[in-house]
Amino acid sequence: MPRAAMMRINFIPGVRQRLGWRGMRACPQAPMGLTARIEDRTGIYGLYPSTEQQVGKEGVATFSLFYFPEPEDDIINAYSLAAGFAAYDASYLDRLRDFPIHTEFAQLFHIGEIEVRLAPDDQLTLSLIAPQRDRTIAVEGITARLHGTHQTLVEPGGLDQDLPCHDLAYPFFEILAASLAYAFEQAPTALQCEQTDHVKRGFDTAGEVWQKLDPEHTLDALRLGWTFSANGSHPTFAPIDPREWSRDSNAAARYEQAKWWNPMVPGARHSMDKSTMGIEEKPKLILLTGFLGAGKTTYLSHFIEHQAARNQFVAIIQNEIGEKGLDARLLGQHYAVEEIDEGCVCCTLIDNLTAAIDLICQSYQPDFIVVETTGLANPANLLSELSELEDRLEFSSVTCILDALNANIGLETYDIMRDQIAVADTILINKVDLAAAPQVEALKQTIHHLNPFGRVHLTTDGDISPRTLYGVNFEGPQKIAAPTPCGCSHDGHEHHCATHHHYGISSKIWHPSRQIEKDALEAFLLALPPTVLRVKGLVRLGQENGLWVCQHVPNSVQLTRYRGTDAPAEFLVFIGEDLEEPLARVDDAVSVRLAAPA
Incomplete structure (x- = not known):
């Protein structure tokens, strides 16, 4: 209770x-x-x-x-x-x-x-x-060797704790x-x-502990x-x-x-039902977009931590491409997540998004709602739908995150990346610590060509103060671009577009049947062709205890311990083009122990 x-x-x-x-x-x-x-x-x-x-x-x-x-x-x-x-x-x-x-x-x-x-x-x-x-008494005192000499930290018979x-x-x-x-x-x-x-209590250097009544203090x-x-x-x-x-x-x-x-809490500005109090304060909406593996979930973790420290409640709606929702597991426990899986928010799940926003507003009355779209979502397709919620939401930003190491290559291949940049008002070039300075500068020039009005910021590990991005009261200048259809059809929505197959991109799940070797897994992922855009999931690694979170984008593999308390099944989700070949050999490749170097 x-x-x-x-x-x-x-x-x-x-x-x-x-x-x-x-x-x-x-x-x-x-x-x-x-x-x-x-x-x-x-x-x-x-x-x-x-x-x-x-x-x-x-x-x-x-x-x-x-x-x-x-x-x-x-x-x-x-x-x-x-x-x-x-x-x-x-x-x-x-x-x-x-x-x-x-x-x-x-x-x-x-x-x-x-x-x-x-x-x-x-x-x-x-x-x-x-x-x-x-109170705890150090019967024989406490000494320690500090700066090369023995020093008395607690005198014999003195209080170690009071x-x-x-x-x-x-x-x-x-x-x-x-x-x-x-x-x-x-x-x-x-x-x-x-x-x-x-x-x-008292203790001596041999570890003997005694207890006696304390006549000066009571248990209350x-x-x-x-x-x-x-x-x-x-x-x-x-x-x-x-x-x-x-x-x-x-x-x-x-x-x-x-x-x-006083159970009425005098002077409070809110109640469980703001509407009955005539309070018109609306949650601020941020549409978070960016290509696969750019670092959206990492940025979101920092955003939530920043707001929680200031007593602001954040609700997240995540849209995962693939059958397994991993990102919600990585974010923690102190906020609400309404997951929308198997499809793209921007196309087939508009109605579900609206329902999720309604549910979160009614159940949690958050200060912020962040819609984290798939890496393949065109945020332009959401703007008209979200405008219908303007009586319940205050639209704050379309924030796009780019991977400094891989964005230039992706921009040459995938129109959706250019669409995401064009519609954003705030653009983060993430992972700048992994990219060369000329590479980052070239990306900035491309961004300026696609969106001369977007505010560009450089980040490492998605760590940047929201005040820097949006202002103290989230009242920075807004620019909502004219919607550009995602290309699903001539009108953008004449037929279902659950997984963006018109880009040649699909998602597949692999469940390991044998023990995975850590070195073999890393080598296999790093050798994948650039058409495999993202691999993520949960695996067990050889003799290592527990589950590990696996995150891969081209040229990068991260393996970190899974911090959840549940025990989900192992899986890896592969997202990209021409997935049949890597999926056909992954089981043998990651189960082979690499030879030790000579």
Whole structure:
């Protein structure tokens, strides 16, 4: 329930902002885990379900709460030395994003528990359970060799950790409780604070650990109760555990100004249904185009990360050519993807695109909608259809991405590449780090000839600030070119054009029947003729563990670990011309172990 409330509120820009959320995402390899930012805190909170059980007639779920500080934040000095070293390690952010699978790392930053109890009489209890301070004593001190000398980092008997857990956990709990009050449309009807003994720990250099009561600090439980029954009975609080807990009779006064008491969220600009509030703010639409393998999905990943950091919600509609939708798997979890497979948005799936946009607007009320078309789509064919949605969308840009290494060759062969450039108002020459400067300059000249009004930017790995491309408020100059039919027929749409066979381009899927050797796969892909425009999919490689993402465009192969938690079947999608010959020999070619060099 906490996770559901957090995700729901973060789809509503005005409410999430007023409550204090400043960004949220699911952990890529442990989707039940969440990381979140809140106002007035520079670090990142982590929430992960730890236990779920039936206690009597109550269902009880417990979530572990973590706080990962910025290394430069003074609070890092209150954590253990081990936590401090982890925070300064180069892998800190990567491990933080997937903290549930790095259990020892995560435990260094644990600050408390959040408990949810649901009783059969329509009562719900939300509790924060955290120590006032969590202390660890280094009995023999801690020394380390720094700059060639032994230095004392913690004096014998000194505190390795003295963490104000309750003070760190409370701001997150307050925003979470206020989110539940908003979702329930009801403030909690009861509050109770309880305390019990807490322990401090000690350890010596041999690794021996002891625990004893900490007379100065307690383990505190802040508990809120809701009743949803018609008779409005006052909620009761069941015992947390068998330990002896004492009640704090002065608790209510301390929380008189807490956010959870007002479920209406005063001053919020949005509700779950903007139209009923008379709010006319429309999602901004970006039509993202570019030839096969240019880097559209990579650019899109950066765009989403940029907007999420600014509390902007992005919805993506992807159109894949081929039977397998891979790109949605690569983008992550913190936004919506409505996939449109087997065909081209610009031709046969116009109606599906409109339906997808309607569904996303109704379900998510996003700040941005990005339509990522196939590499073979002519965006001109979409403009008239999208204009019919102008009452629901604010058209912002046709953005075209080009591969600096291969675009000049493709422009000589495929008219669709020239059409994509001609209709765009924003053009990115991507992968400039892989191309020679004269090659990039020649491409810029070709672009200027095809589209003298388009704004051209150079990028590496699709990484560029949206503000640079579109302006602070996405109000840069717009130029919508006159539509040019994609060439499917004299009128552009007199017959179906699902896969652009009129360009001689098709897509085929290959499923491996034997173990794939990494070196053999790379060699096979790099030797493919330039008529094979793109190969992408998921494979297992020899003795390597897990699935790997394979991405190939002419002269380039990328193999990266698949970060999803599911286990899809292996496949490669081949896109291009004359695919029969490479498909006939791929199984033998990639299953042969290459001889070791002499």
